[in-house]
Amino acid sequence: xxxxxxxxxxxxxxxxxxxxxxxxxxxxxxxxxxxxxxxxxxxxxxxxxxxxxxxxxxxxxxxxxxxxxxxxxxxxxxxxxxxxxxxxxxxxxxxxxxxxxxxxxxxxxxxxxxxxxxx
Amino acid sequence: xxxxxxxxxxxxxxxxxxxxxxxxxxxxxxxxxxxxxxxxxxxxxxxxxxxxxxxxxxxxxxxxxxxxxxxxxxxxxxxxxxxxxxxxxxxxxxxxxxxxxxxxxxxxxxxxxxxxxxx
DNA sequence: TAAACATATGAACAAATATTCATATGTTGT
DNA sequence: ACAACATATGAATATTTGTTCATATGTTTA
Numbered sequence: 001x002x003x004x005x006x007x008x009x010x011x012x013x014x015x016x017x018x019x020x021x022x023x024x025x026x027x028x029x030x031x032x033x034x035x036x037x038x039x040x041x042x043x044x045x046x047x048x049x050x051x052x053x054x055x056x057x058x059x060x061x062x063x064x065x066x067x068x069x070x071x072x073x074x075x076x077x078x079x080x081x082x083x084x085x086x087x088x089x090x091x092x093x094x095x096x097x098x099x100x101x102x103x104x105x106x107x108x109x110x111x112x113x114x115x116x117x118x119x
Numbered sequence: 120x121x122x123x124x125x126x127x128x129x130x131x132x133x134x135x136x137x138x139x140x141x142x143x144x145x146x147x148x149x150x151x152x153x154x155x156x157x158x159x160x161x162x163x164x165x166x167x168x169x170x171x172x173x174x175x176x177x178x179x180x181x182x183x184x185x186x187x188x189x190x191x192x193x194x195x196x197x198x199x200x201x202x203x204x205x206x207x208x209x210x211x212x213x214x215x216x217x218x219x220x221x222x223x224x225x226x227x228x229x230x231x232x233x234x235x236x237x238x
Numbered sequence: 239t240a241a242a243c244a245t246a247t248g249a250a251c252a253a254a255t256a257t258t259c260a261t262a263t264g265t266t267g268t
Numbered sequence: 269a270c271a272a273c274a275t276a277t278g279a280a281t282a283t284t285t286g287t288t289c290a291t292a293t294g295t296t297t298a
Binding site for chain 2: 255256257258259260264265266
């Protein structure tokens with residue numbers, strides 16, 4: 001016997017109506033895009049390690065590369081991503097460029113995530 | 120004239136010593152991996168839209184596909200990712216499978232992210 | 239000024255990821 | 269039992285993303 005949609009979905013609407021009804025409620029493309037970009041920055045191991053290091057101390061590019069045992073180029077590319085998304089800010093000093101976190105929000109998000117995985 | 124490293128880095132250590140010193144402080148690979156996985160789930164537009172919809176109402180696969188104007192297969196694949204990471208849970212009812220969010224944490228993370236991008 | 243060092247970046251390559259397509263499994267209604 | 273429907277999934281394909289390599293720019297020191 002066919003189950004009543006009201007029983008299934010808690011609504012009187014048929015599936016098609018429900019679909020039409022809810023299209024208006026969809027997270028808009030613009031928000032979805034930016035939100036995805038927001039989370040994407042934090043979704044890479046290297047970037048997370050960089051964020052973690054910078055939460056402890058301002059560091060220049062080759063120091064980060066040395067600590068993480070990665071090439072200067074790889075780190076520089078990732079710092080560019082972090083810069084573009086305004087998570088870190090550079091400070092030029094002679095031939096060095098020192099990076100630090102833009103603000104406390106970055107650490108907050110990082111720590112919130114960490115709480116969820118160590119739980 | 121060479122800048123003293125103390126001036127540059129706020130430490131007496133040379134760069135090499137600093138690098139050695141800090142390797143111990145690096146976010147361990149295991150944590151980095153899991154943290155990246157954690158954020159990765161939220162870093163896709165389709166998954167974010169699904170999460171958003173499920174925060175409003177329990178829905179079955181073809182309803183989600185209908186609302187988002189995407190193929191059943193694409194949605195099913197993404198639901199698998201969300202299931203694997205325990206963000207959603209399935210409830211079988213006849214030939215339908217209804218999905219809902221596993222717990223409030225998911226919405227909290229979603230909303231925290233949204234706050235950052237609309238600010 | 240030349241050599242050494244620090245960083246940034248474009249291009250090439252490799253790896254990961256999302257969607258489509260075809261199809262298998264299982265349930266409902268006739 | 270059969271047809272229609274709902275979902276899941278493997279394989280193929282397209283796209284995105286991360287790293288390497290080569291090199292350009294700019295600063296310091298000899």
